[in-house]
Amino acid sequence: xxxxxxxxxxxxxxxxxxxxxxxxxxxxxxxxxxxxxxxxxxxxxxxxxxxxxxxxxxxxxxxxxxxxxxxxxxxxxxxxxxxxxxxxxxxxxxxxxxxxxxxxxxxxxxxxxxxxxxxxxxxxxxxxxxxxxxxxxxxxxxxxxxxxxxxxxxxxxxxxxxxxxxxxxxxxxxxxxxxxxxxxxxxxxxxxxxxxxxxxxxxxxxxxxxxxxxxxxxxxxxxxxxxxxxxxxxxxxxxxxxxxxxxxxxxxxxxxxxxxxxxxxxxxxxxxxxxxxxxxxxxxxxxxxxxxxxxxxxxxxxxxxxxxxxxxxxxxxxxxxxxxxxxxxxxxxxxxxxxxxxxxxxxxxxxxxxxxxxxxxxxxxxxxxx
Amino acid sequence: xxxxxxxxxxxxxxxxxxxxxxxxxxxxxxxxxxxxxxxxxxxxxxxxxxxxxxxxxxxxxxxxxxxxxxxxxxxxxxxxxxxxxxxxxxxxxxxxxxxxxxxxxxxxxxxxxxxxxxxxxxxxxxxxxxxxxxxxxxxxxxxxxxxxxxxxxxxxxxxxxxxxxxxxxxxxxxxxxxxxxxxxxxxxxxxxxxxxxxxxxxxxxxxxxxxxxxxxxxxxxxxxxxxxxxxxxxxxxxxxxxxxxxxxxxxxxxxxxxxxxxxxxxxxxxxxxxxxx
Ligand SMILES: Cc1cc2nc3c(=O)[nH]c(=O)nc-3n(C[C@H](O)[C@H](O)[C@H](O)COP(=O)(O)OP(=O)(O)OC[C@H]3O[C@@H](n4cnc5c(N)ncnc54)[C@H](O)[C@@H]3O)c2cc1C
Ligand code: SF4
Ligand code: SF4
Ligand code: FES
Numbered sequence: 001x002x003x004x005x006x007x008x009x010x011x012x013x014x015x016x017x018x019x020x021x022x023x024x025x026x027x028x029x030x031x032x033x034x035x036x037x038x039x040x041x042x043x044x045x046x047x048x049x050x051x052x053x054x055x056x057x058x059x060x061x062x063x064x065x066x067x068x069x070x071x072x073x074x075x076x077x078x079x080x081x082x083x084x085x086x087x088x089x090x091x092x093x094x095x096x097x098x099x100x101x102x103x104x105x106x107x108x109x110x111x112x113x114x115x116x117x118x119x120x121x122x123x124x125x126x127x128x129x130x131x132x133x134x135x136x137x138x139x140x141x142x143x144x145x146x147x148x149x150x151x152x153x154x155x156x157x158x159x160x161x162x163x164x165x166x167x168x169x170x171x172x173x174x175x176x177x178x179x180x181x182x183x184x185x186x187x188x189x190x191x192x193x194x195x196x197x198x199x200x201x202x203x204x205x206x207x208x209x210x211x212x213x214x215x216x217x218x219x220x221x222x223x224x225x226x227x228x229x230x231x232x233x234x235x236x237x238x239x240x241x242x243x244x245x246x247x248x249x250x251x252x253x254x255x256x257x258x259x260x261x262x263x264x265x266x267x268x269x270x271x272x273x274x275x276x277x278x279x280x281x282x283x284x285x286x287x288x289x290x291x292x293x294x295x296x297x298x299x300x301x302x303x304x305x306x307x308x309x310x311x312x313x314x315x316x317x318x319x320x321x322x323x324x325x326x327x328x329x330x331x332x333x334x335x336x337x338x339x340x341x342x343x344x345x346x347x348x349x350x351x352x353x354x355x356x357x358x359x360x361x362x363x364x365x366x367x368x369x370x
Numbered sequence: 371x372x373x374x375x376x377x378x379x380x381x382x383x384x385x386x387x388x389x390x391x392x393x394x395x396x397x398x399x400x401x402x403x404x405x406x407x408x409x410x411x412x413x414x415x416x417x418x419x420x421x422x423x424x425x426x427x428x429x430x431x432x433x434x435x436x437x438x439x440x441x442x443x444x445x446x447x448x449x450x451x452x453x454x455x456x457x458x459x460x461x462x463x464x465x466x467x468x469x470x471x472x473x474x475x476x477x478x479x480x481x482x483x484x485x486x487x488x489x490x491x492x493x494x495x496x497x498x499x500x501x502x503x504x505x506x507x508x509x510x511x512x513x514x515x516x517x518x519x520x521x522x523x524x525x526x527x528x529x530x531x532x533x534x535x536x537x538x539x540x541x542x543x544x545x546x547x548x549x550x551x552x553x554x555x556x557x558x559x560x561x562x563x564x565x566x567x568x569x570x571x572x573x574x575x576x577x578x579x580x581x582x583x584x585x586x587x588x589x590x591x592x593x594x595x596x597x598x599x600x601x602x603x604x605x606x607x608x609x610x611x612x613x614x615x616x617x618x619x620x621x622x623x624x625x626x627x628x629x630x631x632x633x634x635x636x637x638x639x640x641x642x643x644x645x646x647x
Contacts, residue, residue, distance in 0.1 A: 094376045096464065098421055103400075104379045104462045140628065141374035141613035250644060277617035280610045284422035291422045293375075298616070305618060307608050309447050319646030327620065334623030 003203060005219045006211035009192040010070060013046035016156075017119075019208040023201070025117035025154050029085075031073070033064055038078035040085075040118060049120075050075065057164035057345065060354030073120060073188045076164035077344055081273035082118065082125040086149045087132060090296040093145070093280070097290050109292070111145075117154040121182065123175030124167075124344040126157060128273030130181055134336050135276050154201065157182035161225040163233050166345030168358055171236035174342040176229040187222030194222040235348075235358045237329075238365060240339060245365060246330040250322070254363045259318025261353050266299030268347035268355070269324065274340045277305065300324050325360065374613045377419045377464030378404050382457050383439050391446045393455055394431075396439040397465060410434050412497035413472030413604060413632040417612040418442065418454065419464030426450045427609040427627070429493040430468060433504055440465070443493045469612045470631050473498045473576055474602055481574040482510040484566070486587050488517040488559050488579030494604040494631065495578045503536065513540045513566050513573075517559025517583060520547060542566055559583060560590045570595040576632075577603040585643045588635060601635035603642075621647050 008016060020028050032041035033050040043049070049072035056063045057076060067074060092109035099105070129150075136146040160167075160176035169175030178185050183202035186193040194214045197203040214222075239245070269275040279298040284291040298305060301320045306313035314320045332340035341357065348356045384396035399405035410416075410430045419425045432441035446452045457463065473494075483502055485495045502509045514533065534541040542562040543554035555561055559579075568575075568591070575591055577584045584603050591601065607626045610616035619626035622641040624633070641647045 094373070096419075096421060102460070102462050104421060104464060106376050106378065106464060108373065108376070136615065139614055141615070142371055143375075143615060144371035144373050147371055247640070276615070278610065279616065279618070280425065282422055282424050288422070293419075293425075295375075295610075295616070298610075298618075300617070305608065308606065313607065314646050316646075322646060323620075326622075331620070331623035335625075 003197040005214040005222075006195045006206060006209075007192055007214040007218055008186070008195050008206075008209065008211055012192070012209060012211075013049070013072075015209055016205075017043060017046060019205050020117040020119075020154065020156075022208065023154075023205050025115045027114045027116040028119065029116060030119040031075075031078070036064055037062065037080075038064065038075055039080040040082075040120075043119065046072070049073075054162070055164060057166045057349040058354075059166070059348050059356045060351055062349045069190060071188055071190070073158045073186075074162045076160065076162060076167050077122050077124065077346065079271050079346060079350055081271070081344070081346070082121055082129055082155075083132065083273045085116065085118065085153060086129065086146055087136065087276065087278075087297075088145075088149070090294060091145065092292045093295050094293050095290060096293065098288070113148050113152040115152045115154070117156060119156040119158070121155050121157045121178070122160055122344075123157065123178040124169045124342040125273050126155070126178050126181035127169075127172075127174035127342040128344070131274045131336060131338070131340065131342070132276060154205075155182045155184075157185040157198075159185060159187045159222070159226050160229050161188060163229050164345060164349070165234055166348040166356075167233050167343065168235040168237060168345060169343035170230040170233045171240075172339065172341055172343035173240055176233075177226045187225065189218060189221055189225075194218055235345065235356075237339075237341070237343070237358055237361060241333060242339070242361065243330045243333040246326050249364050250326070252364050254360070255318045255322045257363070258321050258355060258360050259316060262301075262317050262321050262355055263353060264301045264317045264320055265352060266301040267350045267352060269299040269301060270297065271346035271350045272328075273344060273346070274328070274342065275299075279304070300327070321355075325357065328357075329361065374466070375611065377417070377425070377466045379462055380440070380465045382459050382461045382463070385457065385459055388443065391455075392443065393446075394441060394443045395454070395457065396432075396441050397463070398439045399465075400462070408440070408468075410440070410468035411472035411475065412501045413494050414468040414470050415494075415612070415631065416440065416442070416465050416467030417469065417609075418444075418450075419466070420450050420453045420457075421463065423453045424450050425464070425466075425610075425612075427469075427606075427612055429497065429631075431493055431497045431500070433497075433500060435504075443496070466612065470627055471629065471633075473501075473604075473632050474574070474634075475501070478502075478574045478576075479508050480510060482513065482569055482572045484513045484515065484568055484573050484575040486515045486559060486575060486577040486579070486584070488583035492578035492604070495576060498576055499533070503533070503539075506538070510572060511538050511540065512536075513542070513568065515542050515544075515559055515562045515566060517544045517562070517579075518546070520545060520549075540566065558586065560586050563587070563590050563594060568594060568596065570597070570600075573600060575601050577601070581605065581642065588642075598636050598639070599634070602632055603635060603638065604632045605630055605638070
């Protein structure tokens with residue numbers, strides 16, 4: 001759906017938030033600068049948005065600061081992706097009750113999803129959402145919890161104009177423009193936003209705002225900013241498909257080298273918007289009458305991830321890093337017909353030792369003397 | 371939408387103590403509608419759930435065409451399996467499944483079926499052996515090659531001895547360390563191949579056990595001119611979900627719970643024996 005570009009004056013941002021509420025989205029989330037990072041939080045009004053906030057991201061580093069002007073979206077993604085809203089970090093899968101005769105009754109955990117609108121979703125996270133939908137929904141066993149959460153989400157994308165040094169979505173083909181997967185998409189200009197809708201329900205929300213068309217000058221400026229954002233990116237992956245190149249280098253000496261730097265902490269998998277690994281566990285009530293069966297995010301960097309009773313498939317860190325990287329950039333192609341990396345750069349910024357996926361790939365692809 | 375993560379209730383209707391640490395549970399679905407629609411293939415597995423403790427993947431050993439209880443042979447090794455050991459007739463547990471791909475039943479018809487197993491009598495191949503024996507006329511010669519570490523590890527000993535007496539059936543056993551009550555071979559399972567008289571053109575081979583044993587056996591079989599396309603193997607990985615969601619069971623591009631646990635050897639070849647996958 002390609003809609004007419006409209007113009008939302010900056011002063012009408014609150015009207016957008018109200019229109020979303022009026023359309024049934026009880027909860028409106030947006031970027032808020034808190035505790036030194038921009039994360040998605042409930043918005044009371046547009047004044048909660050990070051006005052004038054800028055970010056600086058480098059391998060192993062993320063800092064917020066202040067810049068000029070009124071812009072609220074002049075930063076690149078913080079640690080929190082859209083992912084926790086669809087794939088919960090920890091959730092009850094089902095509950096089991098045991099009666100006096102020892103009979104077991106399995107029940108749905110009965111969690112209710114609040115219809116939620118999210119303002120400020122970036123292109124890379126929309127691409128990651130599509131990947132996770134493929135994993136959890138377009139699969140032999142679709143996950144009803146994921147489906148319910150996804151259905152309750154209304155997504156307002158904001159095209160990126162201020163990439164961080166860690167961003168490389170242009171090279172993966174996933175940004176900085178949000179192409180699909182949103183209900184509404186905004187381009188931020190100094191005095192307001194160019195708005196397009198991507199779905200009928202998106203169009204229904206903007207209709208309430210009675211906006212004027214965006215002028216050709218406004219849409220041209222918005223486009224130019226997105227194009228500039230693509231050009232500004234300093235990192236890149238050398239190809240959108242590294243499958244064969246990586247499969248051919250499973251015994252490359254660089255795995256040892258990166259394995260010595262990696263702390264096996266799992267930060268990269270926690271911030272990655274496409275990582276889907278999780279573990280399951282039971283949480284019985286103290287009186288023994290009931291137990292909750294939970295799933296929670298897990299990481300291929302933990303020892304138990306590959307625990308087999310008498311041995312670990314991946315004892316050494318080098319093997320865990322190789323598992324992560326080759327899954328993301330190689331076997332993902334076999335499983336989901338694309339790479340598992342959308343170029344958000346989070347794993348680079350949030351790695352405590354600054355391990356950089358683009359640099360590791362470069363090192364792996366370099367010809368060796370061996 | 372059907373919830374793939376939620377088990378159904380089953381009741382223990384029989385329990386057989388195979389060895390001090392191995393037991394077989396016969397499980398009946400308490401909901402007749404579920405029982406009616408349940409259908410498995412040899413080589414597939416169920417996720418068994420012990421109340422308040424957790425779930426584990428366990429192979430199905432009962433015959434797919436048998437309407438009775440679902441049978442599982444379980445070795446006590448840890449939290450869940452030790453807890454299940456204490457279950458008695460009448461006790462309840464949870465079950466989801468069947469999951470995964472089983473043995474290539476159609477491809478095996480009219481062929482000599484060679485079963486290679488190691489370790490503690492591997493449950494996934496037991497279902498296949500029984501399947502063949504129930505439908506003897508549809509298959510050629512049945513050869514069972516089993517290697518164990520210690521002579522008292524052999525849980526199916528009585529069963530093996532019975533199978534050995536059946537026509538057109540050959541059972542060869544080897545233990546790493548022999549002993550006074552061990553009339554069979556001593557050494558690795560690979561010592562049995564030369565004696566087995568495998569016809570490389572007529573045979574389909576199904577392997578199950580420690581991966582090093584399977585890798586060594588495959589090398590030996592290929593040297594005997596068995597084509598790679600005739601080899602199938604069942605493998606294990608950590609499993610949390612059984613339905614392709616949790617990511618734990620991956621081997622390279624394969625999800626063992628979905629694409630396996632039984633794999634065609636040519637598919638798994640690039641990953642077999644590569645440490646870390
Ligand atoms: C496809 C498949 C079929 C299997 N069939 C059988 C069978 O028929 N009989 C049998 O006795 N065992 C079988 N196993 C192995 C069995 O699943 C493990 O022994 C069991 O999970 C150990 O659980 P535990 O809680 O008792 O042990 P712990 O050591 O306490 O393990 C903790 C958790 O780690 C995971 N885990 C540990 N070992 C394994 C393993 N080998 N495979 C997968 N997950 C593991 C499980 O989630 C387990 O709950 C099978 C495994 C797979 C993958
Ligand atoms: S691998 Fe790194 S850059 Fe790629 S999507 Fe995951 S967190 Fe983002
Ligand atoms: S790559 Fe970095 S973030 Fe990921 S596990 Fe290693 S040290 Fe942690
Ligand atoms: S067991 Fe969870 S993906 Fe295979």
